[in-house]
Amino acid sequence: xxxxxxxxxxxxxxxxxxxxxxxxxxxxxxxxxxxxxxxxxxxxxxxxxxxxxxxxxxxxxxxxxxxxxxxxxxxxxxxxxxxxxxxxxxxxxxxxxxxxxxxxxxxxxxxxxxxxxxxxxxxxxxxxxxxxxxxxxxxxxxxxxxxxxxxxxxxxxxxxxxxxxxxxxxxxxxxxxxxxxxxxxxxxxxxxxxxxxxxxxxxxxxxxxxxxxxxxxxxxxxxxxxxxxxxxxxxxxxxxxxxxxxxxxxxxxxxxxxxxxxxxxxxxxxxxxxxxxxxxxxxxxxxxxxxxxxxxxxxxxxxxxxxxxxxxxxxxxxxxxxxxxxxxxxxxxxxxxxxxxxx
Amino acid sequence: xxxxxxxxxxxxxxxxxxxxxxxxxxxxxxxxxxxxxxxxxxxxxxxxxxxxxxxxxxxxxxxxxxxxxxxxxxxxxxxxxxxxxxxxxxxxxxxxxxxxxxxxxxxxxxxxxxxxxxxxxxxxxxxxxxxxxxxxxxxxxxxxxxxxxxxxxxxxxxxxxxxxxxxxxxxxxxxxxxxxxxxxxxxxxxxxxxxxxxxxxxxxxxxxxxxxxxxxxxxxxxxxxxxxxxxxxxxxxxxxxxxxxxxxxxxxxxxxxxxxxxxxxxxxxxxxxxxxxxxxxxxxxxxxxxxxxxxxxxxxxxxxxxxxxxxxxxxxxxxxxxxxxxxxxxxxxxxxxxxxxxx
Numbered sequence: 001x002x003x004x005x006x007x008x009x010x011x012x013x014x015x016x017x018x019x020x021x022x023x024x025x026x027x028x029x030x031x032x033x034x035x036x037x038x039x040x041x042x043x044x045x046x047x048x049x050x051x052x053x054x055x056x057x058x059x060x061x062x063x064x065x066x067x068x069x070x071x072x073x074x075x076x077x078x079x080x081x082x083x084x085x086x087x088x089x090x091x092x093x094x095x096x097x098x099x100x101x102x103x104x105x106x107x108x109x110x111x112x113x114x115x116x117x118x119x120x121x122x123x124x125x126x127x128x129x130x131x132x133x134x135x136x137x138x139x140x141x142x143x144x145x146x147x148x149x150x151x152x153x154x155x156x157x158x159x160x161x162x163x164x165x166x167x168x169x170x171x172x173x174x175x176x177x178x179x180x181x182x183x184x185x186x187x188x189x190x191x192x193x194x195x196x197x198x199x200x201x202x203x204x205x206x207x208x209x210x211x212x213x214x215x216x217x218x219x220x221x222x223x224x225x226x227x228x229x230x231x232x233x234x235x236x237x238x239x240x241x242x243x244x245x246x247x248x249x250x251x252x253x254x255x256x257x258x259x260x261x262x263x264x265x266x267x268x269x270x271x272x273x274x275x276x277x278x279x280x281x282x283x284x285x286x287x288x289x290x291x292x293x294x295x296x297x298x299x300x301x302x303x304x305x306x307x308x309x310x311x312x313x314x315x316x317x318x319x320x321x322x323x324x325x326x327x328x329x330x331x332x333x334x335x336x337x338x339x340x341x342x343x
Numbered sequence: 344x345x346x347x348x349x350x351x352x353x354x355x356x357x358x359x360x361x362x363x364x365x366x367x368x369x370x371x372x373x374x375x376x377x378x379x380x381x382x383x384x385x386x387x388x389x390x391x392x393x394x395x396x397x398x399x400x401x402x403x404x405x406x407x408x409x410x411x412x413x414x415x416x417x418x419x420x421x422x423x424x425x426x427x428x429x430x431x432x433x434x435x436x437x438x439x440x441x442x443x444x445x446x447x448x449x450x451x452x453x454x455x456x457x458x459x460x461x462x463x464x465x466x467x468x469x470x471x472x473x474x475x476x477x478x479x480x481x482x483x484x485x486x487x488x489x490x491x492x493x494x495x496x497x498x499x500x501x502x503x504x505x506x507x508x509x510x511x512x513x514x515x516x517x518x519x520x521x522x523x524x525x526x527x528x529x530x531x532x533x534x535x536x537x538x539x540x541x542x543x544x545x546x547x548x549x550x551x552x553x554x555x556x557x558x559x560x561x562x563x564x565x566x567x568x569x570x571x572x573x574x575x576x577x578x579x580x581x582x583x584x585x586x587x588x589x590x591x592x593x594x595x596x597x598x599x600x601x602x603x604x605x606x607x608x609x610x611x612x613x614x615x616x617x618x619x620x621x622x623x624x625x626x627x628x629x630x631x632x633x634x635x636x637x638x639x640x641x642x643x644x645x646x647x648x649x650x651x652x653x654x655x656x657x658x659x660x661x662x663x664x665x666x667x668x669x670x671x672x673x674x675x676x677x678x679x680x681x682x683x684x685x686x
Contacts, residue, residue, distance in 0.1 A: 251572035
């Protein structure tokens with residue numbers, strides 16, 4: 001399967017580039033209430049959602065209690081795009097791919113005449129969209145593979161350090177959700193092992209997740225290219241091939257979780273139908289389980305989208321959340337602040 | 344790739360079933376010297392090998408020293424068969440597969456007439472060998488796949504609890520190497536994360552590694568079948584398919600390490616040419632690195648084999664160990680005891 005499924009993921013996203021309506025203005029900075037010293041989730045408003053998270057952690061860590069879970073089994077998985085950081089106006093990894101086209105253009109004079117590269121270089125997203133899936137295959141193949149794993153990690157690190165989000169003019173890693181960072185910290189303080197389980201590329205995330213989320217690279221599950229052990233100038237390398245090894249999205253998420261973790265999580269956090277199977281896999285086993293969906297309801301402070309969005313579409317999981325007991329975290333209602341720089 | 348490579352691994356092993364000469368008698372139980380209270384490796388004889396391990400751990404943990412490695416980067420990988428537990432007279436997972444044939448035989452009356460099942464049921468290993476790779480494909484397909492991951496874990500756990508090694512008449516998990524258990528413990532006490540990286544099946548190891556090695560299931564890398572997310576009686580399951588997803592042997596080991604860990608180890612332990620690339624990948628990067636080969640030299644207390652063995656063949660790695668700086672741990676010379684029950 002050569003990149004096809006990954007492109008399917010992305011092609012819808014590109015068509016949103018021209019169509020999505022970004023929030024018209026940045027909301028005034030919220031002033032968080034002074035938190036009680038003991039509040040581990042100070043950026044969450046008091047209410048049912050915050051209480052459900054705190055109660056669950058309390059129950060599974062209470063030694064001798066009926067819902068106690070031994071620490072080694074306290075596995076919590078977090079989707080990334082739209083759950084730990086924003087995903088608008090396009091998936092950040094797609095912005096990376098487009099920036100790579102610009103960076104590589106001097107070596108590819110033919111791109112000036114060749115779609116979708118021409119469109120990307122000229123900022124003509126309609127031309128990019130017109131090329132459709134085939135065009136994105138070409139972009140991914142030209143920007144994501146054919147190098148070594150070490151080279152790719154360096155490229156990602158440099159991009160993460162220098163690229164700026166189009167709206168906020170800040171590094172993309174500034175657009176992580178402060179309330180979710182607090183959940184990560186609270187879980188780890190209670191013996192949980194926290195994992196990222198994302199449809200995004202695992203090698204796109206590993207270089208920065210430790211600094212940004214406190215999650216080490218070995219606790220990241222993501223989509224991945226096949227790699228091949230080889231040698232360059234007498235030194236062993238791992239080459240990134242133009243073939244997909246895992247699409248860690250939808251039914252691929254439980255597969256990725258099983259491959260890398262080998263235990264079923266007891267908590268899962270997502271925001272879209274791409275997380276449906278991860279939430280289902282997590283919450284359908286016996287014992288205490290918690291599934292939570294970050295619902296993007298805040299057009300003023302972030303973005304508001306669900307059923308009809310090309311990015312992070314949330315329909316089936318939204319419909320089934322009540323009967324499955326999945327918690328909906330309403331960004332607008334539940335979160336005092338969105339990003340750390342707004343604290 | 345349907346099971347072919349895995350069978351290639353195993354077919355050679357089976358041909359050894361009739362041919363290997365087990366040690367004629369169990370050596371008299373060794374009486375370990377009373378160890379100094381501070382000795383973290385009491386089952387290792389004093390000498391260059393033990394010193395090299397202790398010195399390395401001392402160097403990478405000495406804050407401010409030239410070889411200091413931050414704790415999160417202290418990754419150590421261990422092959423399993425022949426490195427952490429024995430692999431004679433046949434790979435233990437192969438014994439499991441053969442026992443599964445016996446267990447499943449009542450449901451398969453046709454096996455009485457059908458090689459290699461007939462041979463296995465009658466103890467006629469020559470007939471099994473005669474069927475070659477094709478026969479082993481059939482055995483693996485009949486015993487390892489087509490069930491759910493939960494079912495397979497239960498089957499493995501029951502086998503591990505009840506099966507007995509043909510020579511020692513003890514559970515296979517008794518045949519782990521006491522000196523290596525001490526290395527695992529010493530490394531973890533010094534901030535290392537210890538991983539199993541084995542050509543054996545990851546789902547064959549995960550159910551018992553935590554109890555036996557103190558290594559959690561998420562720190563096991565191994566060969567694996569493809570799995571598929573599905574539902575049975577309304578409950579989600581992961582089905583084990585008759586297709587290989589990764590052969591975690593030879594050049595597949597750095598690939599598996601990269602997929603699951605995403606960092607390069609700083610220590611690697613192996614015993615055969617199947618570990619060559621893992622040792623090479625580990626020790627060819629800059630900074631302090633240690634590669635160690637367990638050399639099976641003790642025909643009296645364990646087994647003695649290397650260059651010409653069908654199981655755990657060690658030739659190229661033995662030849663190249665000196666110039667690559669890989670340490671040879673000589674079982675006969677370096678180890679006071681082999682198994683925990685001999686302490």
